[in-house]
Amino acid sequence: MSDGPAAAYGRLAARRAAVLVLALAGLSVAGLLDVATGPAFLPVGDVARSVLRLSQDRTVDAIVWTIRLPVALTALVVGAALGLSGAIMQTILNNPLASSYTLGVSAGAGFGAALVIVAGPLLPLPESFAIPASAFVFAAIACAAVYLIGGLRGATPEMLVLAGIALLFLFQALLSLLQYVASPEALQQIVFWLFGSLQKASWGKLLIVALVVAACLPVLVRDVWPLTALRLGDERARGLGVDVRALRLRSFVLISALTGVAVAFVGTIGFIGLVAPHLARILIGEDQRGLLPASGLFGALLLSTASVASKTVVPGALFPIGIVTALVGVPFFLWLILGNRRAFW
Amino acid sequence: MKIEAQALTVRYRALRAVDRIDLVAVPGEILGVVGPNGSGKSTLLKAIAGLVPVEGSLLFDGKPGRPRAIGYMPQDIAPRTALTVVEVVLLGRLGRLGFRVGREDLDAVGAVLEELGIAVLAPRFIGELSGGQRQLVFLAQALAASPSVLLLDEPISALDLRHQLEVLELLRRVTHGRGTATIAVLHDLNAAAGFADMLALLDRGCLRRHGAPADVLDVDALREVYGVHAVIERGAAGRTMIVPIGTVGRHQA
Ligand SMILES: Nc1ncnc2c1ncn2[C@@H]1O[C@H](COP(=O)(O)OP(=O)(O)OP(=O)(O)O)[C@@H](O)[C@H]1O
Numbered sequence: 001m002s003d004g005p006a007a008a009y010g011r012l013a014a015r016r017a018a019v020l021v022l023a024l025a026g027l028s029v030a031g032l033l034d035v036a037t038g039p040a041f042l043p044v045g046d047v048a049r050s051v052l053r054l055s056q057d058r059t060v061d062a063i064v065w066t067i068r069l070p071v072a073l074t075a076l077v078v079g080a081a082l083g084l085s086g087a088i089m090q091t092i093l094n095n096p097l098a099s100s101y102t103l104g105v106s107a108g109a110g111f112g113a114a115l116v117i118v119a120g121p122l123l124p125l126p127e128s129f130a131i132p133a134s135a136f137v138f139a140a141i142a143c144a145a146v147y148l149i150g151g152l153r154g155a156t157p158e159m160l161v162l163a164g165i166a167l168l169f170l171f172q173a174l175l176s177l178l179q180y181v182a183s184p185e186a187l188q189q190i191v192f193w194l195f196g197s198l199q200k201a202s203w204g205k206l207l208i209v210a211l212v213v214a215a216c217l218p219v220l221v222r223d224v225w226p227l228t229a230l231r232l233g234d235e236r237a238r239g240l241g242v243d244v245r246a247l248r249l250r251s252f253v254l255i256s257a258l259t260g261v262a263v264a265f266v267g268t269i270g271f272i273g274l275v276a277p278h279l280a281r282i283l284i285g286e287d288q289r290g291l292l293p294a295s296g297l298f299g300a301l302l303l304s305t306a307s308v309a310s311k312t313v314v315p316g317a318l319f320p321i322g323i324v325t326a327l328v329g330v331p332f333f334l335w336l337i338l339g340n341r342r343a344f345w
Numbered sequence: 346m347k348i349e350a351q352a353l354t355v356r357y358r359a360l361r362a363v364d365r366i367d368l369v370a371v372p373g374e375i376l377g378v379v380g381p382n383g384s385g386k387s388t389l390l391k392a393i394a395g396l397v398p399v400e401g402s403l404l405f406d407g408k409p410g411r412p413r414a415i416g417y418m419p420q421d422i423a424p425r426t427a428l429t430v431v432e433v434v435l436l437g438r439l440g441r442l443g444f445r446v447g448r449e450d451l452d453a454v455g456a457v458l459e460e461l462g463i464a465v466l467a468p469r470f471i472g473e474l475s476g477g478q479r480q481l482v483f484l485a486q487a488l489a490a491s492p493s494v495l496l497l498d499e500p501i502s503a504l505d506l507r508h509q510l511e512v513l514e515l516l517r518r519v520t521h522g523r524g525t526a527t528i529a530v531l532h533d534l535n536a537a538a539g540f541a542d543m544l545a546l547l548d549r550g551c552l553r554r555h556g557a558p559a560d561v562l563d564v565d566a567l568r569e570v571y572g573v574h575a576v577i578e579r580g581a582a583g584r585t586m587i588v589p590i591g592t593v594g595r596h597q598a
């Protein structure tokens with residue numbers, strides 16, 4: 001009987017699907033380019049054949065499969081984890097500035113990594129294991145602290161954001177302290193870790209990140225509607241039957257896992273978690289069935305693109321990926337938010 | 346679904362915003378809640394909706410468990426999010442939405458939007474509507490799941506004359522037709538007298554009167570509770586007309 005609203009909804013859904021498909025296509029291209037670029041540029045056709053296991057060329061296969069593919073896939077998966085966690089954070093905190101970077105979670109991870117680097121020689125564990133483990137644990141500690149401190153006043157979005165900002169300053173101060181007492185070698189290692197780098201990627205680490213992301217997805221799928229309702233405000237969501245407290249707690253656990261595992265292996269790559277959700281929101285809206293996957297896909301696309309850029313801006317040199325994402329991300333982000341005048345926040 | 350409140354109390358720190366209220370709302374009837382600003386009308390609705398902690402007893406069809414199907418419409422809400430009207434109304438069916446939105450859900454949403462005359466707003470962003478349009482959207486959201494309990498906090502306060510009548514008539518149709526228990530906070534006493542089956546008059550958290558509109562709204566009640574001197578006329582078409590003349594005494598919100 002009512003073709004109007006149903007048709008309007010159909011157009012929304014079609015647009016959402018189109019954006020998701022385009023993002024998927026875009027990140028496939030970016031991923032292939034990422035594999036193709038490096039000290040020796042490989043023709044994209046060769047790369048594609050090798051990735052699809054159709055290549056006869058042993059050298060290309062060796063470069064692609066042992067060196068470049070793990071890096072390129074790590075960029076995609078880590079980017080997705082960052083984009084996803086940023087989107088969840090902005091949704092549950094009802095704040096466009098929320099991301100693991102702006103609310104102290106990344107800073108916590110950085111502190112955890114620095115702690116191991118400084119105290120490294122004293123630890124019985126190999127650094128290659130201890131640094132990511134410590135970064136992950138401190139990201140979780142930061143997340144838990146935000147939730148617990150914010151929770152003292154009812155875990156409202158405002159309190160949680162304030163708690164996150166307090167923690168950001170705390171961990172930055174602690175990090176500065178560590179840098180101050182660190183030996184020159186340790187200091188250099190800390191700074192390098194903070195820049196972020198994909199070069200330490202391996203199939204094993206990639207598997208861990210991918211498993212954590214995959215484990216989060218079923219929970220998110222179950223929560224898409226409650227999260228969407230939360231965008232109308234806490235009280236309206238509760239009126240619609242959402243257990244807001246439990247939803248927020250569950251989401252914090254997801255954020256902690258996603259951010260923790262992402263930064264643990266590649267260092268603090270800022271911006272992605274902030275930008276990807278904004279891009280997704282502008283193109284798709286707030287239905288979290290579209291926003292969350294799109295944020296993940298855009299995060300993957302952005303980090304992969306940044307990875308290509310980090311290898312190509314200065315030929316022969318490798319720029320730290322964290323610096324590239326920020327340098328490319330800032331103007332893009334400003335263009336994004338200044339160009340969009342809809343009443344979203 | 347029958348709603349029975351006994352000694353229902355809501356405290357905001359020292360203040361008893363709802364103070365030992367006994368109230369019954371029965372299926373198929375509109376219970377209008379009236380009273381001055383700050384008298385506890387919104388709080389009463391939130392208490393029934395389960396949005397604030399309460400003391401006392403609250404029974405739904407004789408049982409303490411709150412049904413899932415409560416349609417609640419808050420008094421003022423102006424979210425700024427990238428959600429369109431059709432998506433917002435769809436959220437009214439939160440409990441039954443699957444990951445994929447079904448035909449049935451879209452049909453229900455379409456029907457409510459048509460009934461309220463806002464089908465053309467469907468693709469618009471909720472943050473870009475006028476106050477009255479927003480009010481209609483959240484009314485549509487409350488109605489979208491065909492709930493057996495409707496709690497509406499000032500559903501017509503921002504609406505034009507025509508929409509006020511349309512909404513009130515729709516509420517009567519829904520309430521009487523589906524046997525919904527409807528509780529609506531109304532500031533417009535003439536509308537309350539004309540459309541509600543029963544009225545509850547609140548004053549500083551307490552229930553001052555409860556009964557048929559003509560018994561609740563009389564000259565004494567208006568003077569004592571509102572501090573207003575008014576005359577009540579039985580006007581055309583048998584409708585009660587409350588005409589305010591002036592204020593009496595000192596009055597505070
Ligand atoms: N969250 C709150 N914290 C503290 N006091 C509150 C809170 N909400 C409402 N109150 C107080 O409780 C009393 C009842 O408020 P309520 O919103 O129920 O009034 P109302 O009858 O709906 O008024 P109005 O006609 O203005 O909407 C008021 O005195 C108000 O100041």
Ligand SMILES: [Mg+2]
Pocket residue numbers: 386387388420498
């Ligand atoms: Mg009120």
